[in-house]
Amino acid sequence: MRHFLTLKDFTKEEILEIIEIALEIKKNLKNKIYNKELAMQTLGMIFEKSSTRTRVSFETGMFQLGGHALFLSNRDIHLGRGEPVKDTARVISSMCDMVMIRTFEQSMIEEFAEYSKVPVINGLTDSYHPVQLLADYMTMVEYGIHENAIVAYIGDGNNMTHSWLMLAAKLGFELRIATPKGYEVDSVILEDAIKMAKKSGAIIKVSNNIDEALYGATIVTTDTWASMGQEEEKEARVKAFKGYMVDGLKMCLAKKDAKFLHCLPAYRGQEVSAKVLEDHADIVFDEAENRLHAQKGLMVWLDQQRDK
Missing domain, CATH: 3.40.50.1370 (Aspartate/ornithine carbamoyltransferase)
Known part of the structure; x- marks a missing residue:
């Protein structure tokens, strides 16, 4: 299992592999070919920072891949009211197939990934926007x-x-x-x-x-x-x-x-x-549109790594 927290953790070959998948997915979409690579899977989306492009692209992308995206703001979950990050990670990762987090501190997303049972994606932190x-x-x-x-x-x-x-x-x-x-x-x-x-x-x-x-x-x-x-x-x-x-x-x-x-x-x-x-x-x-396609490529790639 792999997380996507910063590009530092990836090789050149892996980055290009993700891009290649994204380009193929985009080409298929333009030709009205819908492959449901993530059918019946759920993406938990935790937002401590608001967003336009990040929310729309991940939510739309997961739908087009056959899955479902669940929006979770820090006003709606216990993470925003004092629950330890590691406890939230254990709970959400036991119910979702993948988690995307848009937050402030890089350390928060790294701690979440440490205790997560599923891939975690950095949707933006103050340190990185991969x-x-x-x-x-x-x-x-x-x-x-x-x-x-x-x-x-x-x-x-x-x-x-x-x-x-x-x-x-x-x-x-x-x-x-x-x-x-x-x-x-x-x-x-x-x-x-x-x-x-x-x-x-x-x-x-x-x-x-x-x-x-x-x-x-x-x-x-x-x-x-x-x-x-x-x-x-x-x-x-x-x-x-x-x-x-x-x-x-x-x-x-x-x-x-x-x-x-x-x-x-x-x-x-x-x-x-x-x-x-x-x-x-x-x-x-x-x-801007390529946020949708690149992130679909990333989610498909992360899912493939679990089968290796």
């Missing part, structure tokens, strides 16, 4: 921009940045990160990525210099400046991130045919200009 990176890379493959990719990430050193670090370190492409001073990536996660990069051949560059990160990039990506739970910091962050908006002038530093990605929600006029987002709307919203 399911989003599966969708991002799947989109890169579909658009033929995954080979020799040079990815420039502009913005906050957050869970998205950490997940890009893990993906680059595993798959071996070049990743350049530019963050404002005081908002850099976690030093321990960066150190782990650099160690893994030595094996994969990945090039990882981290700085506060936007122009250096963007120059010659084939893919430009960013994220909101204030994530969930950081609302009180919003005003300070807007000041600190001044100059870090990806606009037309910034995109001109990247390659002429560079693509822009965004995990959404996007705040036009902050981390990205309205024009850049609309110019790249096709790929950005394909990327």
Whole structure:
């Protein structure tokens, strides 16, 4: 049995295997071929953080695979009212076939997985957002921009940045990160990525210099400046991130045919200009749709591991 808590736990071959399954599932869906790989199975979805894309994609995905998804907010279960994580894990994993958790602390999801009898999926924590990176890379493959990719990430050193670090370190492409001073990536996660990069051949560059990160990039990506739970910091962050908006002038530093990605929600006029987002709307919203397909591929792959 395998859990999906961070891309750090997966090999390059395993990540590509999941993407391959996802692409096949998407192709079948577009051709109205519905294979019920998870028929009669139940996905327990625990949400301590609210969501649009995560809930809709997992719930829809489980239905299309022949199973059922059960929404559990921390207001509805005892986990939100003092029950130990390990007890909730023991109970829910005895009744569900798989569990997806969207929460704050990475340590919470790791403890849950330790006591779970079924696969646990990280739907987002403050440290990582690995399911989003599966969708991002799947989109890169579909658009033929995954080979020799040079990815420039502009913005906050957050869970998205950490997940890009893990993906680059595993798959071996070049990743350049530019963050404002005081908002850099976690030093321990960066150190782990650099160690893994030595094996994969990945090039990882981290700085506060936007122009250096963007120059010659084939893919430009960013994220909101204030994530969930950081609302009180919003005003300070807007000041600190001044100059870090990806606009037309910034995109001109990247390659002429560079693509822009965004995990959404996007705040036009902050981390990205309205024009850049609309110019790249096709790929950005394909990327959003691919959350559905990538996560179906992941759930099918995790289910297959139980039979090995």
